[in-house]
Amino acid sequence: MALFRSKQDVFSEDLASQIGESQTLGVQLRRMARRNKLAVASAVFLALLTLAAIFVPILSPYDPVIGDASIRLKPPSAAHWLGTDEMGRDVLTRLLYGARISLAVGVVPTLISMILGVALGVVAGYVGGMTDYILMRLADVMLAFPSLLLAMVIMYTLGGGVLNIFLALALVGWASVARVARSETISLKESEYVQAAKSIGVSGGRIIRRHILPNCLPALIVLFTLNIPSAILSESSLSFLGAGVQLPNSSWGLMVNMGRQFLYNAPWISLAPSAAIMLVVLACNFLGDGLRDALDPHLNNE
Template identity: 50%
Template structure:
């Protein structure tokens, strides 16, 4: 540790040292993550599939060969061919084009749930672990209540109460995903709550907001990123389940679960209606799991 400059008092020096150490830890975690991810074939495969999903959603108008919402009753239930790569559905719509546009819906739900869950889970867990006492007891018992129910069952209950639609599905899924993130953030906070650098920050007058942002975020962020990445597979499966049951995206919106549900009555004669959406759900869920496992390995400080 370097000596404080003469023109800088001890308080400023301590705060600067604490802030820079948190930033350095975060930067080292990211650097180690990118290097380790490139060296892990399984994790890199998951990353490639996720990138392809993002590209498909971004360039859907150029990748789709037909209008995904245009009905043609003269071309219903056509098998895969050169004109329709994945066949057509019961309304004559091109399955390939609807699958591509369905990636937009899947990515939208996944990203929106993640954006909602990350700050809620972190704040609940970090405040619970840092403050402790009765607040910790109340927040963790609330978390236990949500964890007592299977996430899919709880999402179905919330969706049925809120009504069908993408917005309500996102809210229902978010309400079932945040408890594991809160538990993880609390565990990470408890490991450093009594550390010297947090004690010095408190002595220098740092409030709860400063401690959370400058000291606990760098500590919790790598683990939360891994948890959220693994949760994305669960989000995709839950969203597909809600769509399959008619509680998610509503017609004519292209969504993989709803596409699979629409084709179940033609499962024998038109296998492509359920096979291709189901394969897309399986492949993307597997990709997020592989990516999450790889990130967990490379962001673990014990592997550094």
């Protein structure tokens, strides 16, 4: 996805300069907003969900932990939009409190693994040689483990809790990021503008900061949005299996697990968090696809 243009592209390049098509990040994002309504809707949905999760104490009259025993297992109603659970707690309220952890688990470990992966990948790609070899074999080893299993091992060793989930998922995720960052770096390193910077005498660190990272950025943004769902899904699986978030904290995976025994007489307890997981994952994927189409120069002129 490096912004290299071959000479065969001159035809389309020519057209691009004729009609003033632009390649800067802001313009590309605005163009996506104009063209891809699904991606925009996804972004709006994620933003609203985040706001709701933050302001749920103000928005909801119910307590997420202490229930009202008189209204146990009630189906959705005007008072309780998504019904109540076995302890008489409002499912929607718990869902939004759970969103805090689920969204945080989607974003924070992904961010950590991105930073780690980009740092290692860019260094491996730019320096090359033995450094590259060692770092990439390490990444291969990481990728060879089934990631969920690895996360479970880490969780059982360190114990449950949100911080440990962050750590486990970050450790599992960096390798694939490093690979993408490395291959981007290698193709950018061969680009003429990096060669030009070298011929001026610009230092390696500055070349990475000024030329390689900004030009990797589109690919990394896309990767970020596409990695969030897998982190959310991993957390859900871990919590569902009992290796994740521990009570009284709540995450969507844990809610699905807790509602399992009432699946026949009160299916909303499990279905609401399941649907939430699905919607967030879909929204992230739509947004990621939209960003990829907007930011990938090879698709731009189609």
